[in-house]
Amino acid sequence: MLGNFSYCNPTRLYFGDNSLEYLNSELKKYGKNVVLVYGGGSAKKNGIYDEVVEILRKSGKNIAEISGVMPNPTVEKLYEGIEIARNHNVDLLLAVGGGSVCDYCKAVSVSVNCDEDPWEKYYINFEEPTCEIIPVGCVLTMVGTGSEMNTGSVITNHKSKLKIGHVFADEKIMPRFSILNPKYTLTLPHYQMVSGIYDIFNHICEQYFSGEDDNTSDYISEGLMKSLINSSRIANRDSQNYEARSNIMWTATWALNTLVAKGKSTDWMVHMIGQAVGAYTDATHGMTLSAVSLPYYRFIMPYGLAKFKRFAVNVWDVDAAGKTDEQVALEGLDAMESWMKELGLVMNITDLGASEDMIEGIANSTLILNGGYKSLNHEEIVQILKQSL
């Protein structure tokens, strides 16, 4: 059954190989002072930075910059960006990058006019903003997080070894517009591409593997997973395949813009464990998820057997004839494992720099949620992490 919910996703999306053409018309809606936010230089190398700056200049904008936003944006970087945005009297934060840059912009957007410490307020206490929120626009250059059409924002605090995501309630924190050009993703290294693909897949899994009821959301999830599996195989063989990359980009947006979670419970424990691994290793987000996923899903499978069987049949085309439910469910996870290995995903946390002596700390840093088929205790998280080594 679909539980009660509300839905409002007003982000305006421009999708396609001409989508940057629409930036100019969007810029007209905002004031003169734009803070351009980007990462480690790939936007400069591939020319997107120059294109965006030219459009901003032609629009008569005053530009300030926050550069060097790292893959796991830190709280120190957040404080730095808030100062730049305040000093520029910012009217629009324009993210040019992937999910980290977009997440970071949202964190700045709710902090510029906030007197409290944003880390404490938003990431420790999960409060909602009470101040005016600065609009965020996004030119997406990497795919996976879905940050282009949601309110999620993940910030890392290395001192306290915490990597925390806050999914804000107010849809004003979603980017007002996002420009999605699949061509921008063609230059990504293979490691980044497949890491993003697994992030997408896991977003769907987190929302799918929860709840016993029959609902439309799970059917949409199955469609998205099948599309992603198909397109990821094409992109893995042929990284310059625009068709596959465009489908992956669009699937990423819908995998995490609240739609497939509507009216149902969700899990998110792979993300919780993965984010704790990330806080200890600074590893690429998608790889932290791939490294812990199969130990986690094999552990919880008996508690959600019907759904894992459905996953095997509907997503992986496992033939159920003459098999027990458990055999079918395990074949589904085996098929998922084959696909993950085919893509070249990292399949254990050792390869990400984690070691056995970190496990207790990682487990302590793991936020325990209770939406999945099995509520985990500390010892069970330790056990899953050991199986992930």
Added chain:
Amino acid sequence: MLGNFSYCNPTRLYFGDNSLEYLNSELKKYGKNVVLVYGGGSAKKNGIYDEVVEILRKSGKNIAEISGVMPNPTVEKLYEGIEIARNHNVDLLLAVGGGSVCDYCKAVSVSVNCDEDPWEKYYINFEEPTCEIIPVGCVLTMVGTGSEMNTGSVITNHKSKLKIGHVFADEKIMPRFSILNPKYTLTLPHYQMVSGIYDIFNHICEQYFSGEDDNTSDYISEGLMKSLINSSRIANRDSQNYEARSNIMWTATWALNTLVAKGKSTDWMVHMIGQAVGAYTDATHGMTLSAVSLPYYRFIMPYGLAKFKRFAVNVWDVDAAGKTDEQVALEGLDAMESWMKELGLVMNITDLGASEDMIEGIANSTLILNGGYKSLNHEEIVQILKQSL
């Protein structure tokens, strides 16, 4: 491949058995003068009218009414409503009903401040509004059209025997908010319920059966179709099953809010033929679609064989082993026919009051689009209509 597109669907949806509780907070966003728009009295019989009026009164609104909006709203009714809305100096049009009432409100919303004839401007010349648009809100009591989250509006002109839908470009014409309570649909007669279900299914088909490329939209469509088939069978056996009705309601919204058409071509010829049948018979919309669908799809199937095969396998679980593509495709359509008969849908236009002597006229009233697998000429439409008798 996903072609270039933009996407912005800002309608705020409240879904669930408590959703009317949110009407009050929405009303605060608009001025005092509300025009309440409803149909033939079922909203009064089942008490929803009284509940809404009480909320409006408690909010201190001045209420005017447009009642008696018919299942296929006429251009004369449109003119009448424009006058009522103008005289009331309307701030908000509040639809309480199904797709017809919601479609009708949109037509009024773009006409109140328009000096030109709305039928000529919007439905004959397909122009966009240049005037200020009156906001529309919706309390949905029937399911099928998706009107609660799109810009579509169908108006019928009996004099010229035309039933024309305009999908407006500006998302401001979407309802600003829609209240979706599956409980309201539990009192619908079986005929209306299954008619709505087939309308939903056909909306998906119109967008699915077009284009040769692999894309995410078609995978989402398959998920929505599978959800709908499953839930419709439950609702057909047990009309009071809230779970099934909630899934049907949510599927209806996503079947026609632009998502599953993004980046691809679409067909819409079943709707064009069905609407012409409707203009001649005034039959229930969904039944005009069910009555012409199978003759149409069997006619175009050879021109889109790969997609019809995919439909058979992915949606109807047809086993393709050892069969030709054509056999598989036909088995898919046979499975669809069995499901339609199981629901008790009208399977021919004779049962809707059409006769052979009307066919030439119906074919002449059919707007010919060219997005499907086969561009039809007049003779082919006549042939399909004869097979639909």
